[in-house]
Amino acid sequence: MTSRSFTIQVPATSANIGPGFDVVGLSLSLHCTLTVSHRPYSSSKESDEYVHPMITYSGEGANEVPLDPFKNLTTRVALYVLRCHDISRFPSHLVLHVDNEIPFGRGLGSSGAAVIGGVLLGNELGRLGLSTERLLDFALMVERHPDNVTAALVGGFVGSYLKELDEVDEAAANVPLSEVLPEYPPDANENWGLNPPKPPQGIGHYVRFGWSESIRAIAIIPRFELSTAKARGVLPTQYSRKDLVFNLQRLAVLTTALGQSPPDPGLIYEAMKDRIHQPYRKTLIPGLPEVTSLITPLTHPGLLGICLSGAGPTILALATENYENIAEDVRKIFQKFDILIDWKVLEVVGGSSVTENH
Numbered sequence: 001m002t003s004r005s006f007t008i009q010v011p012a013t014s015a016n017i018g019p020g021f022d023v024v025g026l027s028l029s030l031h032c033t034l035t036v037s038h039r040p041y042s043s044s045k046e047s048d049e050y051v052h053p054m055i056t057y058s059g060e061g062a063n064e065v066p067l068d069p070f071k072n073l074t075t076r077v078a079l080y081v082l083r084c085h086d087i088s089r090f091p092s093h094l095v096l097h098v099d100n101e102i103p104f105g106r107g108l109g110s111s112g113a114a115v116i117g118g119v120l121l122g123n124e125l126g127r128l129g130l131s132t133e134r135l136l137d138f139a140l141m142v143e144r145h146p147d148n149v150t151a152a153l154v155g156g157f158v159g160s161y162l163k164e165l166d167e168v169d170e171a172a173a174n175v176p177l178s179e180v181l182p183e184y185p186p187d188a189n190e191n192w193g194l195n196p197p198k199p200p201q202g203i204g205h206y207v208r209f210g211w212s213e214s215i216r217a218i219a220i221i222p223r224f225e226l227s228t229a230k231a232r233g234v235l236p237t238q239y240s241r242k243d244l245v246f247n248l249q250r251l252a253v254l255t256t257a258l259g260q261s262p263p264d265p266g267l268i269y270e271a272m273k274d275r276i277h278q279p280y281r282k283t284l285i286p287g288l289p290e291v292t293s294l295i296t297p298l299t300h301p302g303l304l305g306i307c308l309s310g311a312g313p314t315i316l317a318l319a320t321e322n323y324e325n326i327a328e329d330v331r332k333i334f335q336k337f338d339i340l341i342d343w344k345v346l347e348v349v350g351g352s353s354v355t356e357n358h
């Protein structure tokens with residue numbers, strides 16, 4: 001038993017930024033913070049008994065998140081990482097407090113943050129010393145699109161791809177999620193379910209793009225949840241060459257244009273348009289086409305571009321000024337569809353951190 005106490009902090013993310021579906025992500029200044037410590041033993045008898053982790057939780061999602069460590073996403077991921085290293089259970093007497101600023105199911109990467117938090121937690125509890133590349137492999141076994149988890153782990157404006165794997169590794173990387181994160185039986189013991197499917201090496205690759213310091217992200221957050229799974233379910237499996245080229249042209253320009261100072265709204269507004277996911281998701285997000293077409297750099301000076309954040313329903317407006325005016329005009333459009341919103345001006349921040357508490 002160790003009395004070590006540490007804090008893991010993971011940022012929110014906005015994926016896609018218009019044309020970069022499943023490719024680009026941006027880490028933003030809302031955080032999920034896990035404080036990890038150990039409950040002191042009250043007697044020597046108690047010190048011999050194994051005690052499961054105790055989770056407490058505050059902030060976004062507090063009324064829906066499971067506090068059972070075998071059901072909570074973060075601790076399930078941590079246990080997966082431990083089991084892959086022949087460690088069959090959490091340390092005894094573990095105490096976790098989660099304070100979460102990232103709203104659930106809004107397209108701000110709450111699940112990606114929970115997964116990265118879990119991977120880092122497993123790495124710390126097992127003192128595994130995993131590299132960034134390997135941490136990402138574990139995250140990609142759970143969250144299978146790289147955009148959110150990569151940006152949450154390394155921070156900034158990031159592009160990523162999944163490496164082409166040989167047949168054996170491809171099969172290993174695509175085992176059903178239920179095998180990676182099994183439903184633990186209530187009587188799970190330390191011999192249960194060892195030998196989990198391990199990630200192949202080097203599944204994800206990424207690069208960080210430049211980001212102009214003058215750009216802020218306005219997150220306009222509708223007051224309803226949309227699960228990423230549901231918003232992926234409405235997408236087609238095939239696209240026309242015209243639509244693919246439309247997105248590729250814009251993404252190629254966007255990744256450099258957002259790093260230029262001063263940023264050029266004439267270039268960026270058009271480069272944040274998309275034909276791969278947003279047109280299909282409008283059925284789930286009333287008002288989306290109106291918001292992305294009526295709020296422009298001409299009507300709203302300071303605006304650079306506007307798109308769906310991740311799988312939605314949050315709208316991401318990138319701007320250098322005039323934040324309130326932009327957000328309030330988006331509010332007026334959503335009001336016509338009986339949708340209430342909250343909005344926040346966010347900064348682009350660094351990636352996840354682990355710090356010791358003294």
Ligand SMILES: Nc1ncnc2c1ncn2[C@@H]1O[C@H](COP(=O)(O)OP(=O)(O)O)[C@@H](O)[C@H]1O
Pocket residue numbers: 032061065072073074098100103104105106107108109110111112114226227228229310311
């Ligand atoms: N901090 C957290 N701890 C545990 N589970 C979480 C946490 N954050 C998110 N989740 C899980 O992820 C779900 C949301 O994931 P998802 O539908 O992908 O939306 P999002 O766009 O917010 O990532 C939540 O309903 C919850 O089950």
Ligand SMILES: N[C@@H](CCOP(=O)(O)O)C(=O)O
Pocket residue numbers: 013014015016021022023106107108109110111112145147148228231232277309310311312
């Ligand atoms: N590329 C994914 C991103 C999902 O992000 P989230 O924040 O909504 O989980 C998608 O568009 O489905």
